[in-house]
Amino acid sequence: MKVYRNNRPPLYIQVHPDDNTAIIVNSGGLDEGTEFPCGLKLIERIPQGHKVALRDIYEGEEIVRYGEVIGYAKTTIKKGSWVKESLVLMPTPPKLTSLTFSNKVKEVLPLEEEFTFLGFRNEDGTVGTKNILGITTSVQCVAGVLNVAVKKIKEELLPLFPNVDDVIALNHAYGCGVAINAPDAVIPIRTLQNLARHPNFGGELMIIGLGCEKLSPDRLNNGINDNILILQNENGFMNMINSIMEMAEKKLKKLNERKREKIPVSELVIGVQCGGSDAFSGVTANPAVGYAVDLLIKSGATVLFSEVTEVRDAVHLLAPRVINEEVGKALIREMGWYDNYLRRGEADRSANPSPGNKRGGLTNVVEKSLGSIIKSGSTPIVDVLAPGERVRKKGLIFAATPASDFVCGTLQLASGIHLQVFTTGRGTPYGLSMVPVIKVSTRSELREQWPDLIDIDAGKIATGEATIEEVGWEIFKEIIEVASGTKKAWADKWKIYNDLVLFNPSPVT
Amino acid sequence: MKVYRNNRPPLYIQVHPDDNTAIIVNSGGLDEGTEFPCGLKLIERIPQGHKVALRDIYEGEEIVRYGEVIGYAKTTIKKGSWVKESLVLMPTPPKLTSLTFSNKVKEVLPLEEEFTFLGFRNEDGTVGTKNILGITTSVQCVAGVLNVAVKKIKEELLPLFPNVDDVIALNHAYGCGVAINAPDAVIPIRTLQNLARHPNFGGELMIIGLGCEKLSPDRLNNGINDNILILQNENGFMNMINSIMEMAEKKLKKLNERKREKIPVSELVIGVQCGGSDAFSGVTANPAVGYAVDLLIKSGATVLFSEVTEVRDAVHLLAPRVINEEVGKALIREMGWYDNYLRRGEADRSANPSPGNKRGGLTNVVEKSLGSIIKSGSTPIVDVLAPGERVRKKGLIFAATPASDFVCGTLQLASGIHLQVFTTGRGTPYGLSMVPVIKVSTRSELREQWPDLIDIDAGKIATGEATIEEVGWEIFKEIIEVASGTKKAWADKWKIYNDLVLFNPSPVT
Numbered sequence A, B: 001m002k003v004y005r006n007n008r009p010p011l012y013i014q015v016h017p018d019d020n021t022a023i024i025v026n027s028g029g030l031d032e033g034t035e036f037p038c039g040l041k042l043i044e045r046i047p048q049g050h051k052v053a054l055r056d057i058y059e060g061e062e063i064v065r066y067g068e069v070i071g072y073a074k075t076t077i078k079k080g081s082w083v084k085e086s087l088v089l090m091p092t093p094p095k096l097t098s099l100t101f102s103n104k105v106k107e108v109l110p111l112e113e114e115f116t117f118l119g120f121r122n123e124d125g126t127v128g129t130k131n132i133l134g135i136t137t138s139v140q141c142v143a144g145v146l147n148v149a150v151k152k153i154k155e156e157l158l159p160l161f162p163n164v165d166d167v168i169a170l171n172h173a174y175g176c177g178v179a180i181n182a183p184d185a186v187i188p189i190r191t192l193q194n195l196a197r198h199p200n201f202g203g204e205l206m207i208i209g210l211g212c213e214k215l216s217p218d219r220l221n222n223g224i225n226d227n228i229l230i231l232q233n234e235n236g237f238m239n240m241i242n243s244i245m246e247m248a249e250k251k252l253k254k255l256n257e258r259k260r261e262k263i264p265v266s267e268l269v270i271g272v273q274c275g276g277s278d279a280f281s282g283v284t285a286n287p288a289v290g291y292a293v294d295l296l297i298k299s300g301a302t303v304l305f306s307e308v309t310e311v312r313d314a315v316h317l318l319a320p321r322v323i324n325e326e327v328g329k330a331l332i333r334e335m336g337w338y339d340n341y342l343r344r345g346e347a348d349r350s351a352n353p354s355p356g357n358k359r360g361g362l363t364n365v366v367e368k369s370l371g372s373i374i375k376s377g378s379t380p381i382v383d384v385l386a387p388g389e390r391v392r393k394k395g396l397i398f399a400a401t402p403a404s405d406f407v408c409g410t411l412q413l414a415s416g417i418h419l420q421v422f423t424t425g426r427g428t429p430y431g432l433s434m435v436p437v438i439k440v441s442t443r444s445e446l447r448e449q450w451p452d453l454i455d456i457d458a459g460k461i462a463t464g465e466a467t468i469e470e471v472g473w474e475i476f477k478e479i480i481e482v483a484s485g486t487k488k489a490w491a492d493k494w495k496i497y498n499d500l501v502l503f504n505p506s507p508v509t
């Protein structure tokens, strides 16, 4: 990566030597006439994060970033001019039928130091990063009553059990009024089942059902019978509340006995995601996260990366990293499923990126994808999960999910993550209640603007104040501290918790 | 309707003289050998709400309820035996191409008495039944922050403004990470836009946006500029909370000036819905609601009925009631859209009813539909709304929505209802925060079991203690009282509020 700067430094970042574009680093962008030390001169104003042509790019010629084709020039783009979305034709996505698998599977060399964190050890051997009374629901019908009960539990019971962090209602819009036998219904059902098994609930989850819903409450119960409360069996509202309180008190007593202990980092499952991305995501925050992911994998841990619509156009770069043909086929299966899902809804990949992504300098989903998959680091991909499936292997895993922040978050929670690392360029006050979220900014301006929301600033990579490796280690160490509860991420400090959002690709009825 | 009873009365209800089935009224069902005064004798045990064969029904013969064919006998069903789901073949749905329109358009005779209620008069002429500070959102990203702010507003500001009933965050899962240009995206967008215009917000709605989302916040603003707050423009979390509080205080001051005044019932827009239905829904609660609907229409009011999947199989009974061919075509358009939507997701109408409906005696969607459309009363259908469209005519309107309780509720709110009447057989503690909900039970057992949740018992119709007309008037008067705020429905008393659920038939990305 070449970084140019001077004392009031006009600065651009060229990621790969083959690139004929680079992005403008300077806050506020750079004016027409700006000259860089290398002699490049801007022939028009270019906003921060947007691309400058490093040489003349002729009509029909490849536009290159990250060493990859992100599009073709609609007309000739002069050296020093702004490579705007309107000048770029999008390339066709990589063919799923012509991918090469497993020819770039690197050996993973373990770190010399063995890292540990302070976590909760569950009876079934799994570990937790929080101690939460989870209350799930088989149908939205019960949410109104449950919310009243949870408020009361938090006010009257939770203070009596100081070792319990929180009480959470897992409300959702599924369970009835849905085509529960449609082929894709398996996704939301599996998601709810696996959310119910989340290790941060310590095996003491409660289930509130109505009684006449399509999704039978015992389908969420994993064989534990005394966890279910059916509202249609209760004698009125007051009784419902009392019964919920009674069950909650029993569960809280048990949860209160949980204590943190030293646990190897190899037992952690970490999710990574980006949201509100900009052109810096792919050069600062995401590469730093990728470095931290490598450190986690080298420590024996498990990492999930996701966001199908941001992987689809870069899948030819991931296929060589899958450990075998079987995993490769699973990767194709998930890409193909999504292609079909979008087609069915008369949408396509151009639905991503968002206007904010574009204002941030991302021209199209190809450019966004190249910057997104860098989060996965460099280790082999050992498994591919369908949406909401639970992890079953250690190592780097592609967990297929939409890129939508809360849908991705919910599905990664179902897969069993203990903590999520979330990178953001435009800025989003993202948070999950079930696990800690560490937010990493792609630009220092965002961290300066949101000092009480951004946990780590990767923007200092763009200005040369820190290396990718340094910020990667910073993220790795932050993960250990936050997973241990010895440090709180901002989302937990303020209790900024977004709702779960189920991925339900099948019809409501 | 023939009702048989004796002193420990074995009781059945035959709705129509042509019916060859009737439903068992007695709580707990009736045993084999039970004899009715008419001479009918049960040859097996039949649960409450389930159907008895009034005569031998031969293999292939029509099974009739409500005077309509609800299916065909798979094998011969003996007189006095239980007409179980497994014995009934479902008929094909009415063809949309061969409906007859407008040949049963009855004249509406106004009631002699002119009824009024106490409501809030808005500047734009619309009226409200509650006085609420509504805070809507252009994207879920802001929900975590907004929830913290709303809690603070409720604790610190709301008590200072005694005329304001509530502060509501209109959180939802739409706005970004969605295929916003897909053809069906119009539905969730229109829904959010129309929710923002709900008359109970008195024109003082606030909008919280993130700044980089696909759904631009000003698309929700209806031209009022000072309503929008963008989190990406704020300097950190504390500033976000302070800015939201500041804007909320201004809005609360204005809302606090609203006072109730006498308003003709003709200005009310009432929604009707059923959920957790059973075999009694169609003979007690829904006919009584239908009678109340007729009273409302005769008072010049507007009533919305909905639930496409429960109308589809009875659409041949509604087509003759549409006022003209144009409305008829709109009815076909909505039915056809839904047929296609279900097909696309590889589902069909058999996805409804739910297992609870079935345990309650409803054999299939045909029987459920016949019992469901009775809620619409008998007056002409003057308009058909696509999902989430706002009312534009007075009178009885079919507002196309899924049957799913919360999706239907959210779409009816977008259409502009001031109050919803909700009938339930199995029992659901349904509630909406934006408008009052009156819950009507189909069976007296439910009211006895849930005395602090059910507002009106229509079960007394089954036992002959009240007529449909009497309960219809009771519902009509309850609507006036609850709309006036002089009486609180149970849902408002306990603050049982379910979340909004947007209908988004297009892909997430």
Ligand SMILES: [Ca+2]
Pocket (backbone or CB within 6 Å): A273, A274, A275, A276, A277, A307, A310, A372, A403
């Ligand atoms: Ca992303």
Ligand SMILES: [Ca+2]
Pocket (backbone or CB within 6 Å): A273, A274, A275, A276, A307, A403, A404, A405, A408
């Ligand atoms: Ca994302």
Ligand SMILES: [Ca+2]
Pocket (backbone or CB within 6 Å): A171, A499, B171, B499
């Ligand atoms: Ca919620």
Ligand SMILES: [Ca+2]
Pocket (backbone or CB within 6 Å): B273, B274, B275, B276, B277, B307, B310, B372, B403
């Ligand atoms: Ca219904």
Ligand SMILES: [Ca+2]
Pocket (backbone or CB within 6 Å): B273, B274, B275, B307, B403, B404, B405, B408
């Ligand atoms: Ca319903």
